[in-house]
Amino acid sequence: MAHNRLPPAVAEAIEWLALHRSGCMTDADRKRFEHWLRLSADHPIAWQRLEQRVGQAFADVPPLAHHVLSSPAISRRGLLRGALAVAGIGVGGWWLQRTGLLPFAQGDLHTGLAERHAFTLDDGSRVVLNAKSRVDLAFAGNTRTLILREGGLSIQVAADPQRPLIVVTPFGEAQALGTRFTVTLREGAADVWVQESRVQVKAPNGATVQLRSGEGAVLTSNAVHALDPNRAAEGRWEDGYLEIHDQPLGVVIDALRAYRRGLLRISPEAAALRVSGVFLLDDSAHVLRTLQETLPVRVEQPLPLWTQVSLR
Amino acid sequence: MPSIPLDDQRLALRNCVLHQMFGDHHDWLLQRLRARLGCCHDAADMASETFAQVVQLPDPQAIQEPRALLTTIAKRLVFATWRRRDLERAYLEALAQQIPGYEPSAQEQVQAIETLASLDRILDGLSPLGRSAFLYSQLENLTYAEIGARLGISAPRVHQYVAKALALCYLALE
Numbered sequence: 204m205a206h207n208r209l210p211p212a213v214a215e216a217i218e219w220l221a222l223h224r225s226g227c228m229t230d231a232d233r234k235r236f237e238h239w240l241r242l243s244a245d246h247p248i249a250w251q252r253l254e255q256r257v258g259q260a261f262a263d264v265p266p267l268a269h270h271v272l273s274s275p276a277i278s279r280r281g282l283l284r285g286a287l288a289v290a291g292i293g294v295g296g297w298w299l300q301r302t303g304l305l306p307f308a309q310g311d312l313h314t315g316l317a318e319r320h321a322f323t324l325d326d327g328s329r330v331v332l333n334a335k336s337r338v339d340l341a342f343a344g345n346t347r348t349l350i351l352r353e354g355g356l357s358i359q360v361a362a363d364p365q366r367p368l369i370v371v372t373p374f375g376e377a378q379a380l381g382t383r384f385t386v387t388l389r390e391g392a393a394d395v396w397v398q399e400s401r402v403q404v405k406a407p408n409g410a411t412v413q414l415r416s417g418e419g420a421v422l423t424s425n426a427v428h429a430l431d432p433n434r435a436a437e438g439r440w441e442d443g444y445l446e447i448h449d450q451p452l453g454v455v456i457d458a459l460r461a462y463r464r465g466l467l468r469i470s471p472e473a474a475a476l477r478v479s480g481v482f483l484l485d486d487s488a489h490v491l492r493t494l495q496e497t498l499p500v501r502v503e504q505p506l507p508l509w510t511q512v513s514l515r
Numbered sequence: 516m517p518s519i520p521l522d523d524q525r526l527a528l529r530n531c532v533l534h535q536m537f538g539d540h541h542d543w544l545l546q547r548l549r550a551r552l553g554c555c556h557d558a559a560d561m562a563s564e565t566f567a568q569v570v571q572l573p574d575p576q577a578i579q580e581p582r583a584l585l586t587t588i589a590k591r592l593v594f595a596t597w598r599r600r601d602l603e604r605a606y607l608e609a610l611a612q613q614i615p616g617y618e619p620s621a622q623e624q625v626q627a628i629e630t631l632a633s634l635d636r637i638l639d640g641l642s643p644l645g646r647s648a649f650l651y652s653q654l655e656n657l658t659y660a661e662i663g664a665r666l667g668i669s670a671p672r673v674h675q676y677v678a679k680a681l682a683l684c685y686l687a688l689e
């Protein structure tokens with residue numbers, strides 16, 4: 204406990220200061236406090252020093268301090284650090300993964316910020332993960348299941364009539380009927396695009412739709428809707444290009460987030476602007492510059508970790 | 516033939532030890548960090564910073580378990596970096612939710628984050644609830660009864676939190 208390291212006079216001064224701030228200090232308390240101050244030469248010194256240090260610590264408190272400092276988001280890792288100190292190094296990694304703070308578990312497929320990666324699975328299927336993506340594999344005797352936890356994947360399925368391959372998302376699943384297709388998680392939905400052959404998609408409510416080459420569907424928890432075939436190129440991010448035909452700018456910004464550190468925000472007005480073009484995912488700074496030159500938007504970076512796009 | 520001064524000998528030995536340590540363990544550390552961070556740039560930064568801290572140790576020859584030491588230092592760095600990012604993010608999110616009238620300049624924002632990071636370090640060890648209780652007292656001068664009512668805890672509990680926070684402030688500025 205921190206108190207144990209304090210000189211007795213300081214520990215007492217702290218109790219007095221805490222009482223002063225309580226809002227229920229009585230006259231009798233005040234008399235006792237004045238008595239305490241005179242009791243030893245150490246007491247007034249400790250009292251002054253305490254007030255001075257607390258004042259110093261909070262001299263230039265910015266607005267929002269209360270909100271930020273007591274935010275559970277920043278304390279989570281502090282608690283974790285305490286736990287790790289006890290648990291030791293070996294257990295640390297496991298524990299972090301269990302709490303979801305580390306992006307990946309061993310044996311799964313994963314990519315980090317701004318990193319696309321191709322994997323070959325045991326059955327010969329080839330998976331490319333988009334940036335900031337995570338997939339758990341569950342290959343059993345007669346099924347091949349990929350669980351998309353985060354981000355997006357593109358898969359070239361190795362044909363195996365005995366073992367169907369299924370990509371599972373929180374918003375439904377896509378079953379390959381020998382084929383190449385992509386699945387991308389978004390907020391509250393998953394997009395599926397088929398590049399070759401056919402895929403059967405199924406929403407959690409049981410609704411199924413068969414998609415052919417060039418077709419796409421969006422899965423939500425209670426429905427399957429067809430996507431506009433003109434947008435099929437959106438499913439082909441595998442080579443690092445995002446091709447957009449007459450879509451809201453928000454779609455481009457959403458795709459860039461997995462490639463850019465920090466917050467990338469866009470105002471609703473700017474997000475609604477229509478845009479067409481081919482964008483290089485690996486160079487988000489260039490994309491943002493291009494957008495600024497060709498659209499009535501302003502891209503600002505008030506801090507290294509914060510990019511804001513708004514209408515000019 | 517003049518003998519090499521002891522200090523030079525020690526320095527040479529030290530460099531040799533550090534050199535060997537780097538050669539033996541850098542790739543291993545980088546790999547571990549990559550697996551944990553999922554980002555190769557972060558991992559490379561952290562690995563370099565870890566060795567930079569080892570170089571500053573007074574007596575690297577005495578290190579018995581280099582990998583345990585490297586892991587400990589790297590882990591501390593990773594946490595510090597994450598925490599800093601979380602704090603920046605929390606500040607920016609809070610800022611984004613603010614009424615439109617309040618728009619600090621970039622300079623003010625950087626200063627605000629610096630100050631918040633130092634307060635965050637000072638209050639390390641206090642739970643979000645404890646921090647909130649103390650900050651209501653420190654920044655808004657609420658009584659413990661008022662704070663308790665807001666946070667759903669008793670006034671004596673608020674008193675304990677405030678006392679603990681005051682102790683942390685005192686110790687931090689020693």
